[in-house]
Amino acid sequence: MIKIKKGIPLYDQFDKNGFWGKVFGSSFIPETLFQPLEDLTKTFEKLRKNKKFLKERDEMYAKFIGRPTPFFKLNNLSKYLGGAQIYAKHEAMANSQSHKLNNALLHCLIAKYMNKKIVVGDTGAGMAGSGLAMAAAATGLKAIIFQGEKDYLRQAPNSMRMRLLGAEIHVVKSGSRQLVDAVSESIRYFVANCDKVHLAVGSSVGPNIYTRICAYAQSVISKELKKQIKEEFGKIPKNLTLVAAVGGGSSSLGFWMHMIDTGAKLIGCEAGGPAKYKNKHAAPLTYGSKLGILHGAAQYVMQDKNFQIAETDSVSAGLDYPGCSAIHSWLKQQKAATYVAPSDESALEAFKLCSRLEGIQASLEPSHALAHVCKIAPKMKKTDKIITLICGNAMKDFGIIAEKLGVKI
Numbered sequence: 561m562i563k564i565k566k567g568i569p570l571y572d573q574f575d576k577n578g579f580w581g582k583v584f585g586s587s588f589i590p591e592t593l594f595q596p597l598e599d600l601t602k603t604f605e606k607l608r609k610n611k612k613f614l615k616e617r618d619e620m621y622a623k624f625i626g627r628p629t630p631f632f633k634l635n636n637l638s639k640y641l642g643g644a645q646i647y648a649k650h651e652a653m654a655n656s657q658s659h660k661l662n663n664a665l666l667h668c669l670i671a672k673y674m675n676k677k678i679v680v681g682d683t684g685a686g687m688a689g690s691g692l693a694m695a696a697a698a699t700g701l702k703a704i705i706f707q708g709e710k711d712y713l714r715q716a717p718n719s720m721r722m723r724l725l726g727a728e729i730h731v732v733k734s735g736s737r738q739l740v741d742a743v744s745e746s747i748r749y750f751v752a753n754c755d756k757v758h759l760a761v762g763s764s765v766g767p768n769i770y771t772r773i774c775a776y777a778q779s780v781i782s783k784e785l786k787k788q789i790k791e792e793f794g795k796i797p798k799n800l801t802l803v804a805a806v807g808g809g810s811s812s813l814g815f816w817m818h819m820i821d822t823g824a825k826l827i828g829c830e831a832g833g834p835a836k837y838k839n840k841h842a843a844p845l846t847y848g849s850k851l852g853i854l855h856g857a858a859q860y861v862m863q864d865k866n867f868q869i870a871e872t873d874s875v876s877a878g879l880d881y882p883g884c885s886a887i888h889s890w891l892k893q894q895k896a897a898t899y900v901a902p903s904d905e906s907a908l909e910a911f912k913l914c915s916r917l918e919g920i921q922a923s924l925e926p927s928h929a930l931a932h933v934c935k936i937a938p939k940m941k942k943t944d945k946i947i948t949l950i951c952g953n954a955m956k957d958f959g960i961i962a963e964k965l966g967v968k969i
């Protein structure tokens with residue numbers, strides 16, 4: 561087992577074969593992608609050190625996305641639960657209402673630098689797609705987005721948003737018609753058109769370079785957070801727990817990246833699915849899925865008894881994914897983070913509570929993290945602190961929430 565090193569961002573701790581912890585990640589790709597990914601890797605390494613490029617990125621992060629996103633105490637929820645003090649990093653305040661724009665914008669800036677006019681991406685909940693459509697509009701590129709039919713329908717406000725932003729939407733009708741199929745189709749499209757288009761994978765998954773670019777882009781969350789924590793408390797407090805939702809794993813990795821050396825406890829919340837069915841979920845880490853390969857990277861991934869990718873089930877389209885980032889797989893193997901799987905029902909309850917007590921309507925993905933916060937906070941001491949990442953706004957989910965609550969709209 562390869563141990564996590566201190567002082568080096570996780571996205572840079574892969575070996576010469578592209579693996580994190582020797583077995584997670586790397587690039588399982590067709591031969592035709594070898595050169596395009598080599599070119600992308602070289603460009604990314606150059607741009608990370610290019611002051612002009614970083615200045616342009618930082619200006620757009622500030623002016624277009626609205627960074628830094630706020631960090632504050634959830635006073636009413638803390639009082640109501642009566643244990644640990646609860647804080648939020650409110651990433652849903654970003655233009656686009658989620659963290660996905662951080663990654664999408666970086667990809668569009670890289671694509672422009674590489675003289676590509678088209679960006680292609682995947683989306684489940686429609687947040688990565690909306691982010692890519694927005695970033696493409698702002699940088700003068702064309703966006704082509706793949707979304708599974710089930711998600712296209714259940715996340716209709718975002719599907720509409722993408723269209724209005726000028727993106728070309730491809731509705732995927734194969735497989736489970738969810739995120740996993742959308743990612744597969746976007747990669748397929750890229751394989752056939754890699755000379756003209758730039759692939760922007762929506763989470764920290766995929767071949768090594770895509771996992772890396774996304775984790776690097778999202779690490780802006782914890783970079784800001786560390787500063788905000790120091791401003792709030794004067795130092796990094798002891799007894800700190802960071803709770804975030806985990807789908808592909810990009811928001812949680814971004815939220816943890818610069819906090820990993822602080823001794824904070826890290827808890828990732830996967831989708832537990834409907835409470836009454838034990839085997840319906842999207843929680844490969846929590847339920848000990850075996851190592852497998854999905855979307856060009858080795859990771860813990862849900863598989864059936866014939867080693868085929870298993871179907872998932874979650875009320876939250878953004879968490880409804882059978883795999884997880886190679887970096888999360890490594891964190892799990894190293895016991896550097898723990899993973900839990902709150903149910904659909906508990907996420908809905910947490911959504912309602914946070915909405916009513918705090919005036920914050922977290923989408924169903926971060927509501928899974930809020931559900932776990934509601935579970936653990938009352939058992940913790942008043943001197944303990946929890947920070948949760950609210951990485952999405954619920955506007956996209958009101959159709960699902962109304963249906964679950966039996967309300968007609």
Ligand SMILES: Cc1ncc(COP(=O)(O)O)c(C=O)c1O
Pocket residue numbers: 658659684685686687688762763764805806807808809810811812877878879923925926951952953
């Ligand atoms: C709002 C929101 N949060 C979280 C996720 C999960 O993805 P990730 O784990 O990459 O942050 C998604 C995915 O679509 C999302 O839309």
